[in-house]
Amino acid sequence: MEEEILRQELLSGFIFKDKASEKILDELTQMAAAICDTPISLISLVGKEKQWFQSKIGLDLDETPIENSFCRHAIEKPGEIFIVENPLEDIRFKTNPLVQSDPNIRFYAGAPLTTSDGITLGTLCVIDKKQRALSKLQIKALQILANQTIDYLEHKREHVNQNDLLKKSISKFNKLSNHSLDALFQLELNEEKNIYFTYINETINDLLPQLEIEDFKNHPFKALDFVFHEDRLMVENTFVDAVRHKKDWDITYRVLKTDGTFAWHQSRAFPDRSSSEKVVWYGSFRDVTDKKNYLELLEKIIFDISHIMRRPIANMLGLIHLLEVSDDGDMLNNREIIKYIKIVSEEIDGEIQGLNENYQKIKTSFKNIY
Numbered sequence: 001m002e003e004e005i006l007r008q009e010l011l012s013g014f015i016f017k018d019k020a021s022e023k024i025l026d027e028l029t030q031m032a033a034a035i036c037d038t039p040i041s042l043i044s045l046v047g048k049e050k051q052w053f054q055s056k057i058g059l060d061l062d063e064t065p066i067e068n069s070f071c072r073h074a075i076e077k078p079g080e081i082f083i084v085e086n087p088l089e090d091i092r093f094k095t096n097p098l099v100q101s102d103p104n105i106r107f108y109a110g111a112p113l114t115t116s117d118g119i120t121l122g123t124l125c126v127i128d129k130k131q132r133a134l135s136k137l138q139i140k141a142l143q144i145l146a147n148q149t150i151d152y153l154e155h156k157r158e159h160v161n162q163n164d165l166l167k168k169s170i171s172k173f174n175k176l177s178n179h180s181l182d183a184l185f186q187l188e189l190n191e192e193k194n195i196y197f198t199y200i201n202e203t204i205n206d207l208l209p210q211l212e213i214e215d216f217k218n219h220p221f222k223a224l225d226f227v228f229h230e231d232r233l234m235v236e237n238t239f240v241d242a243v244r245h246k247k248d249w250d251i252t253y254r255v256l257k258t259d260g261t262f263a264w265h266q267s268r269a270f271p272d273r274s275s276s277e278k279v280v281w282y283g284s285f286r287d288v289t290d291k292k293n294y295l296e297l298l299e300k301i302i303f304d305i306s307h308i309m310r311r312p313i314a315n316m317l318g319l320i321h322l323l324e325v326s327d328d329g330d331m332l333n334n335r336e337i338i339k340y341i342k343i344v345s346e347e348i349d350g351e352i353q354g355l356n357e358n359y360q361k362i363k364t365s366f367k368n369i370y
Contacts, residue, residue: 004048006119011045021156025055028149032126033057035141036134040103040127043113043149044071051122059103059127068098074110075120081139082123084108086131107132109139111146115154124149183207183285187220187269189243190278195220198280207265207285210258228254228262235267246271246279252288264292 025043033041040058044051051071052063066072073092074082087093087105099105107130110123124146126134134142183204189195197217204213208226216222227235231253242249248270254262269283 006117007046007121008048010115010119011047011121022055024152025149026057028124028145028152029055029057032124032142032145035145036109036126036138038107038126038128040129042125042127043122044069044110044125045113045122046072046075054122061103064098068096070096070098070105070108071110071123071125074123074125075112078112078114078118078120080112081143082108082110082112083134083139085133103127104129106130109134109142111142113146113150113153115150121150121153181286185269185281185283185285187281187283188278189280195243204285207287208255226256228256230254242269242271242281249283263287263289 029041029043033039038058040056042053042057042059043055044053046069047066050063050066051069053059053061056062070082070084070093084090084093085107087096087099087108093099093105096105105127107128108125110125112120113122113124114120124142126142180201180203183206184199184201185197185204186199187195188198197220200213200217204211204216208216208223210226211223221236224232224236235251235253238249238251241247248268250266250268252264252266255265256262264287266286266288267283268286269281272280272282
């Protein structure tokens with residue numbers, strides 16, 4: 001019972017409908033029929049309720065009920081070829097519809113198809129409409145062909161499984177990639193010196209919604225139409241130089257938006273020279289407008305500290321010096337100095353408040369990013 005369950009699980013991975021698989025399996029059945037000199041040869045897979053023919057020569061049926069199957073008996077002894085030389089004299093088969101009517105089986109030989117894990121899935125069998133026997137050489141050849149059949153099926157199943165895993169991995173990567181803030185890309189320069197994107201994620205739609213993406217993939221230079229005119233030549237020259245010399249690039253430039261304003265974009269990439277015939281760059285496009293604004297605010301803060309605040313501090317130091325050198329009896333003059341110190345202190349306090357306001361702007365600007 002456990003083997004039956006395992007067989008049904010494995011069979012789901014052994015159904016191949018592609019033309020290459022059908023051709024190879026048909027060639028194996030043709031060889032079996034030719035070597036054994038029979039009109040019918042089948043690759044039969046035994047299910048729970050029916051057997052179906054993954055490949056067939058000389059038979060119009062695609063499947064039969066399991067109770068009519070010769071192969072279900074053959075798989076009970078996976079280590080040997082199951083032969084029925086005269087079904088009419090065999091109590092198991094003499095009333096079988098396949099014996100009593102078309103295809104009128106009078107001879108059957110089935111070589112079990114057993115996986116490397118010891119699970120028998122079906123048979124490579126040959127069938128004749130007349131009584132006959134196989135030579136030892138034919139029996140050996142049929143076994144060899146059965147071994148080749150199961151080897152091919154197992155390798156094909158592993159290939160299918162690997163493709164499925166690859167597709168799942170690609171799907172997961174695309175889901176992650178398409179939620180990235182960066183437009184990730186793979187850019188290729190082939191042996192004909194043509195440049196095109198072999199991959200770019202959906203984030204590019206957010207960065208350049210006015211660009212036809214499929215057209216952009218095959219014609220990367222079309223993105224220059226949306227680069228701010230003062231930056232266009234710099235971007236083009238940097239890109240061409242990187243492609244020509246197969247080196248990294250890191251470009252920051254302005255891009256026109258649909259509302260007439262512009263955003264700051266950064267493009268970075270590095271080449272992979274693993275192939276002598278082509279060069280592939282892996283990189284990203286990123287909107288760095290907030291970063292630019294952040295840097296400008298920081299520069300303003302630094303300017304405020306280094307220029308604006310130095311004046312009131314210098315004034316305060318000067319007033320303090322006057323207090324230090326003045327006579328204790330000159331109270332009127334001291335009061336005047338204290339008044340100015342208060343003014344300067346308030347001025348410094350105002351500047352500090354301004355710096356705090358700028359900090360809050362930075363914090364607000366980046367709260368959706370971090």
